[in-house]
Amino acid sequence: MSTTGADGRSVIVTGAGSGIGRATALAFAAQGARAVVADLNAEGAASVVGETEAAGGSAVAVTGDLSEQEVVDRVTATAVERFGGVDVLVNNAGIMDRMSAVAEVGDAEWGRVIRVNLTAPFLLTRAVLPHMLAAGEGVVVNTASEAGLRGSAAGAAYTASKHGVVGLTKSLAVMYRDKGIRANAIAPGGTSTGITVDVEAGAHGPAALGACMGDVDRLAEAEEQAAATVFLASDAAGNVNGVILPVDNGWAAV
Template structure:
């Protein structure tokens, strides 16, 4: 068994087809965990499963929109059927907004960002909790954001969604700490991923935020975020619960 205690554990990682999610899935597999790779992109998910299996690990993929309850049910059922339960849930999947200020946010932008970034983690946590409660243990790690700590790191919809993720994390931590289940979150700062921004030219939101972006500092590698996620899920963090951990090269301290 590895020092993290993750060897043989059943782990769900969402948004695992690329970026932070991919790095996280590979990191868990390297610790001996069995990984369910959940992603919207079938090709990306399959490629990560192939990487894990090529290295001697165990993985399976489930694809679909995680804001859909039916997809959430399929993810959970597959992990239980293939791996015997769910020991760790990593709610990493998310989307950016258009950096829009409140007066510029459309209903469609607001509802989609909230649905993917906040409602999907809630649905997944609700789905896996019965299995963790039955086992008497479990760890949930959510991907919050620097935008969960301040109002100057993203648009209104994304900022609200990630503040919600921080609140969901703390609520889960309090509600289930006496049941052997820990919930924490990482708050990534700038990170090198394939995410691109769709910003409307001349919009007020991006212009207002530009003055604050000079404090970002060095962008993290996806593997640096993954290392923090794996730590929070591991036995090494057995008394850490309800924490929103900035992984941001000190941006939150500025």
């Protein structure tokens, strides 16, 4: 991807109806990319498409649960049919857990967090890879988390899911680096997105984590996370592969 613009590239951004995903889709569109805005929330996705088109860009919304293969296939087909392929995939969609410690995690919480945060990026990456391989190039940028770098930034399910995203990113980078495909991830720290966490009163997990969460200092803006993703997808990062980039005001260095 050009250092000066996305030059009509086809970009899929998941979780693009709000927060970091919204900022990322708009940042790519501002550089000339054609964006598939994928989100569970139809209203949010439509709003981002409207913003993009009002600014003279091109975007299309696809709604549904990305942990379902049918939705993954629809997102991929939309990019190929509308925009001619998939140049960049941004696996950003994710959900928080309840900050639950291992003994407190129910099957439903575990299953849902792993499916959305880890299985969905795997499914979509697997779906777009044939198109990238046929083109001889492509970029995948995943949204990991500080919780993918340490054990003290979220509950057990979210932490495990984001460690999995880190591993998926590195595996992809190694296995396809000779095919013209790069894979990297951002690891956001605290970011101002309006996400709330449903913490169970008196639970051990939130209490244990409380003493570890004081080093965030300044919350990032969603646009700062988006800028890092756009950079990793650009030619300026052409030799950057398999990197997990903290965007956290130095929290990972504490």
